[in-house]
Amino acid sequence: MDLAPSPLALPFATLPQIAGVTARVARAHYKDWDRCDLTYVEFAPGTAVAGVFTQSACASTEVELGREQVKQGVARALIVNAGNSNAFTGHRGRTAVEQIAAQVSAHLGCAPEAVFVSSTGVIGVPLPMDKAKAGVAAVLDAEPADWRDAALAIGTTDTFCKGATATAMIGDTKVQLNGIIKGSGMIAPDMATMLGYIFTDAAIAPSLLQQMLEDANKRTFSCITVDGDTSTSDTVLAFATGAAGNRPLLEMDDAGAYAFAAALHDVCRQLAQLVVRDGEGAAKFIEIRVTGAASDDSARNIALAIANSPLVKTAIAGGDANWGRVVMAVGKAGEPADRDKLSIGFGGIWAARDGQPVADYDEAPVAEHLAGDEIDIDVDLGIGDGRATVWTCDLTHGYIDINADYRS
């Protein structure tokens, strides 16, 4: 199905070249569509890698293998298949991934473990090996592609292509970070979400990159939700070629490590928010800020209970300042809360304070805020210092349209 671009779409960011990274795209015809659906990214020898993956108990072979591969910390190539997730396909699924890795490693003369494979699309249909083989052969021969081509080729139901960029100074060396991501449904937190890839020319030890990626993930990809549904294939990988020539970062105490971590966080946050902006059927981008909770984790759980509540999401879709539904969601989160200390606001205006409606509450400016497409919900628990921010979108007829008909 061809979908109109999300009303919340942003233009594709201008992503510079990253030394040591070359992308190529090709048509593997995984589905009956006229577009590139196989992406190949080649990395210079010595490239470090880190990754975070879905917590699903039914994870795909790609995720299982990827978890093992990142422990070795080195990468030479990434293959992304779009249109077929190859998940829940038994031994045939594993054979397909191993065959692709073998084909690429033979071409590069590297270990197959240095070839990372991701697949996204329909679950339960074995990846057609003939198409994969011909597609890989074609992509290895293809001309280098630009970042936008790669971001387009990894997408499935995405309505716009998504990239982000940032820089950091490590000593006197400026390093560059680029990221691309795909995803718009089956998006829920507690994992790395969907397929995201971050590329940098910084020199950094794999273990430190892994630590920074996990930290960033916790406050970005794990803080977004579209529908509360967790994919079997969610993956975020970060690749660092070292071509910038900075003094390699080995631990957080090294000069420039915090600057790099901040830039990595920045790229992850941009990418995570772009996924929400392409949430299936989304018409409004919602930021939920929870303060005064028992702990940061408690605040995040409460924020996610609000973000995943169909009643809150439909109220926002209808432009309804229905703070009673926010109370309901706080109540069901299973976290410490005191009804009589709870405050709720929209767009910076409190509707309820300390467990009851604000006496002179004027709904007019709140209604105006809710008529827009960037919505803020503030919740203060009044019982502690815990805080968290979560991003989601509204629940509209568009979500039903997309998911009642699409075999994804």
Next chain:
Amino acid sequence: MDLAPSPLALPFATLPQIAGVTARVARAHYKDWDRCDLTYVEFAPGTAVAGVFTQSACASTEVELGREQVKQGVARALIVNAGNSNAFTGHRGRTAVEQIAAQVSAHLGCAPEAVFVSSTGVIGVPLPMDKAKAGVAAVLDAEPADWRDAALAIGTTDTFCKGATATAMIGDTKVQLNGIIKGSGMIAPDMATMLGYIFTDAAIAPSLLQQMLEDANKRTFSCITVDGDTSTSDTVLAFATGAAGNRPLLEMDDAGAYAFAAALHDVCRQLAQLVVRDGEGAAKFIEIRVTGAASDDSARNIALAIANSPLVKTAIAGGDANWGRVVMAVGKAGEPADRDKLSIGFGGIWAARDGQPVADYDEAPVAEHLAGDEIDIDVDLGIGDGRATVWTCDLTHGYIDINADYRS
């Protein structure tokens, strides 16, 4: 908003009289509607009571008081306000409930603690005391109503009125159980759901009634979900007048106790399923049967993860045998699962067995099953003996229509 009856509606059951129980209804005009919205049920002296309530951390005053009252085990009256939940209204909310209880207890000459009050409707608007007072005065004077009138008067967004009945033999005495319930949105498990009331003429000790109600609740009301959203006011109360004259049931070893527990379970299951049949926007009734799980609790959590998945619910709405989304939901449930032992079927036909698609899978009979409005999903984990059955409905445009516009 006036909603058309759910396509899954059933006719109101024929409920006999219960000795010791008299219902009356009146117009309190809690909303701008022309219908009875205040229900009063009077019980003979000596009536036992048991109750289960929402687990919400933001529960209403009615729920807080009700939890305390059931510990005393006796009831003389029930008041149900429809159109205003009186939840999250601070001290004014508590004053309103206390005033109603005082008014009724003065009329009956009983302790105010023997008067149970429930309220359902919009959250965060104090119950208008003048309307409540006039309404209670009117209802105390009203003619006795039949069960259907009472079932209608407790409803809010319900599209049909819901009742259930069963009998049991205790020794030589036949006892009768009737139940009425309201609810169609903000329905999620892990609590007693919405407002449900069960009436019986059996003689039974409050503590045993409470134990039986909790057991039944766990396998009925706690096994349904419409939208995963938990109300602040969910309540199920059971009242036993003892007028049937059976030898009073004091413990499970007493003759007839299991027969009565079975009848109570039967009424609870009927009522719970009726709520699902009136799920907001529901077009299909879905039974999800999970077997082979690590434990019964694990099976229930997995069944609920499937039942609450918007992607599964929209797939069923679209008549799509999308078992990949069921795999996704099993994976995200946070329970033990082995991808390669997992089997999934629809309407009694396995689509996937032991972690991969069935080789000669014929989708035609499955598609035919999914075109109907009573859908069965079978999931076998293949790792243990745990089992659970959960009921839900599909997610359709109707849910968005109702909730994007209704200030509930």
